[in-house]
Amino acid sequence: MGTSDHVIEVTGLRRVYGGGFEAVRGITFHVDRGEIFALLGTNGAGKTSTVELLEGLAPPDGGRVRVLGHDPYTERAAVRPRTGVMLQEGGFPSELTVGETARMWAGCVSGARPVREALALVGLERRTDVRVKQLSGGERRRLDLALALLGRPEVLFLDEPTTGLDAEGRRDTWELVRTLRDGGTTVLLTTHYLEEAEGLADRVAILHEGRIAAAGTPAEVTASQPSRISFELPAGHFLGDLPPLSGLGVIGHETDGRVVRLRTRTLQRTATELLLWARQAGVELRGLDVRSASLEEAFLGIARDVSAPRAKEQKEEKEKKKEKEEYAA
Ligand SMILES: Nc1ncnc2c1ncn2[C@@H]1O[C@H](COP(=O)(O)OP(=O)(O)OP(=O)(O)O)[C@@H](O)[C@H]1O
Numbered sequence: 098m099g100t101s102d103h104v105i106e107v108t109g110l111r112r113v114y115g116g117g118f119e120a121v122r123g124i125t126f127h128v129d130r131g132e133i134f135a136l137l138g139t140n141g142a143g144k145t146s147t148v149e150l151l152e153g154l155a156p157p158d159g160g161r162v163r164v165l166g167h168d169p170y171t172e173r174a175a176v177r178p179r180t181g182v183m184l185q186e187g188g189f190p191s192e193l194t195v196g197e198t199a200r201m202w203a204g205c206v207s208g209a210r211p212v213r214e215a216l217a218l219v220g221l222e223r224r225t226d227v228r229v230k231q232l233s234g235g236e237r238r239r240l241d242l243a244l245a246l247l248g249r250p251e252v253l254f255l256d257e258p259t260t261g262l263d264a265e266g267r268r269d270t271w272e273l274v275r276t277l278r279d280g281g282t283t284v285l286l287t288t289h290y291l292e293e294a295e296g297l298a299d300r301v302a303i304l305h306e307g308r309i310a311a312a313g314t315p316a317e318v319t320a321s322q323p324s325r326i327s328f329e330l331p332a333g334h335f336l337g338d339l340p341p342l343s344g345l346g347v348i349g350h351e352t353d354g355r356v357v358r359l360r361t362r363t364l365q366r367t368a369t370e371l372l373l374w375a376r377q378a379g380v381e382l383r384g385l386d387v388r389s390a391s392l393e394e395a396f397l398g399i400a401r402d403v404s405a406p407r408a409k410e411q412k413e414e415k416e417k418k419k420e421k422e423e424y425a426a
Pocket residue numbers: 114115118120138139140141142143144145146147
C-alpha cells in the first residue's frame with residue numbers, strides 16, 4: 098500500500114450496466130485508516146453500485162479501486178479475509194437458527210471471533226436458538242452485521258445497516274460502529290438517515306446521478322448552504338419595521354403569518370444586528386431559532402442545484418425537438 102494511509106482508494110470509477118446505463122460516472126475519493134466514511138445520495142444515485150465494486154463483486158467499467166492496496170476483484174483472495182461485508186439483502190437459509198447460521202459462517206472465516214461474542218456485539222445473544230425466518234426485519238439486519246464482524250475485519254462495508262431498525266436499534270448500531278472505528282476499523286457505509294450520518298461520519302460524499310456532488314467533513318459540506326433564523330414578529334410590528342434585510346446580510350426571506358424566516362451566509366452578523374434592533378425597539382423576538390444548515394438541508398440543496406441545470410437542458414432539448422417536428426410537418 099506504499100506509505101499512504103488510504104485504506105480505500107477510488108479513482109475515476111465507472112459502472113455501466115447492460116443496455117449502456119452508466120450508474121457510476123467517474124468518481125474519485127479515498128478513505129483513511131480508522132475513518133467512518135458515509136456515501137449518501139438519493140434513491141438510484143449509485144451508492145450500492147459503488148459499494149459492490151469496492152467489495153469486489155464486479156469489475157469496474159472504468160477507473161480503479163484499491164482496498165488495502167489490492168484490486169478487490171482480481172485479488173479477491175488477498176482482500177476478502179480482511180474485510181467484512183454487510184449487503185442490503187443478507188439472504189441466508191431461513192430454516193437455520195441464529196446460532197447455526199453464525200457457526201456455519203464462522204467456519205468459512207479464518208481467526209473468527211467466538212460466535213457468542215459476535216452475537217452479543219449486536220444484541221442477539223438471547224436469540225441464538227431462534228430460526229432466522231422467525232426474526233424481525235431489524236433482527237435480521239443485526240444478524241447480517243454480526244456475520245460481517247465475525248472475521249474481525251480491518252475494513253467494514255455496510256450498505257444501509259440500519260434500514261428496518263427502530264430508533265433504539267439504530268442508535269445501538271451507530272454506537273457499535275463508533276466503537277469499532279475507535280478500535281481502528283475503517284468503515285464505509287451508506288445510509289438514508291442524514292441526521293445520523295452527520296453525527297457519526299468523519300467524512301461524507303453525496304452522490305447524485307452517479308457523480309460526487311459534494312464531499313468533505315459534515316461541517317464542510319453544510320458550510321456551502323445558508324443558515325436560517327426564524328422568529329415571530331413582535332405585536333404591533335411589521336416586516337418593514339426591521340432594518341433593511343440586505344443590510345443585515347439576509348439573502349432570502351419568507352413569512353408565514355407572523356413568523357419570519359431569514360436565510361443568511363453571515364449568521365453571526367445577521368443574528369447580532371437583529372438582536373440589537375430588538376433591544377433598541379424594546380421588543381422580544383418570540384420563538385427565536387438560529388441554526389446552521391443541517392446535512393439534510395445541504396443534501397436537498399445540492400440535489401436541487403445539480404438537477405436544475407439538467408432539467409433546464411432537458412426542457413430546451415424537448416422544445417427544440419417539438420419545433421423540429423412542427424417544422425417538418
Ligand atoms: N443490475 C442492474 N441493471 C441495470 N441497472 C441497474 C442495475 N442495478 C442498479 N441499476 C440502476 O443503477 C442506478 C443506481 O442504482 P444503485 O442501486 O447503485 O443506487 P443507490 O444509490 O444504491 O439507490 P438506493 O438508495 O435506492 O439503494 C439506478 O438507476 C438503478 O436502477
